[in-house]
Amino acid sequence: MRKGCLILAAIAGVLVLAALFVFFSFKSTQNQLVQKDEAVKTAWSNVDADLQRRADLIPNLVETVKGFTKEESTVFGDIANARAGLLNAHTPQDKIAANGTLDGAFGRLLALTENYPQLKSNEQFLRLQDELSGTENRIKVSRLRYNNTLREYNTFVRSFPNSIWAGMLGFQPNEAYFQASAGARNAPQVKF
Numbered sequence: 001m002r003k004g005c006l007i008l009a010a011i012a013g014v015l016v017l018a019a020l021f022v023f024f025s026f027k028s029t030q031n032q033l034v035q036k037d038e039a040v041k042t043a044w045s046n047v048d049a050d051l052q053r054r055a056d057l058i059p060n061l062v063e064t065v066k067g068f069t070k071e072e073s074t075v076f077g078d079i080a081n082a083r084a085g086l087l088n089a090h091t092p093q094d095k096i097a098a099n100g101t102l103d104g105a106f107g108r109l110l111a112l113t114e115n116y117p118q119l120k121s122n123e124q125f126l127r128l129q130d131e132l133s134g135t136e137n138r139i140k141v142s143r144l145r146y147n148n149t150l151r152e153y154n155t156f157v158r159s160f161p162n163s164i165w166a167g168m169l170g171f172q173p174n175e176a177y178f179q180a181s182a183g184a185r186n187a188p189q190v191k192f
Contacts, residue, residue: 025161025165026165029161029165029166030165032156032162033162033165033166033169036157037153037171039149039152040146040150040153040174043142043146043149044092044146044176046146047142047143048095049142050138050139050142051095053135053138054135054139055083055086055087055102057135058079058102058106058132059083061109061129061132062080064125065113065116068118068119068125069112075109075112076109078105078108079106082098082105082106085101085102086098092176093176096176096179113125143178147177147178150176151177153174154173157173158173
């Protein structure tokens with residue numbers, strides 16, 4: 001009888017230890033999922049802030065170019081529409097798509113400088129172009145950090161046994177990677 005009680009106590013002890021192991025594994029994974037999800041949100045916020053900075057610089061650059069160009073209203077309209085699309089986009093996927101449209105329209109604006117040599121020497125245009133170049137570098141770094149953070153999150157969510165806990169907690173892989181737009185592979189030819 002005493003031997004049976006010892007066996008039952010040992011089994012109960014093993015079950016309690018197994019339950020504690022599962023519980024702590026679950027809580028640890030939950031905490032890591034929350035941290036990684038917040039890291040993705042922070043990285044996206046940085047990209048978003050840099051995109052906003054660029055969107056804020058573009059009207060100044062457009063106004064400077066307008067002062068030197070004639071009858072280029074199609075390009076200016078395309079930029080205004082693309083900028084509005086970026087500012088009105090709410091999800092990362094929508095902002096990524098709108099950014100691609102803005103990249104194309106903006107490339108056409110920079111190509112205009114070829115037709116207006118006096119614009120190339122304008123101090124305000126050169127200053128704005130330098131600011132925009134710095135902002136583009138910021139965007140590049142922010143996108144890289146965002147994509148790396150997103151990759152880490154997705155790897156963690158898809159890995160076993162994290163995938164079990166992630167599914168139970170409602171964490172899903174996020175495929176909103178920031179990729180270069182189709183036209184970005186061909187840089188506009190701008191010569192000074």
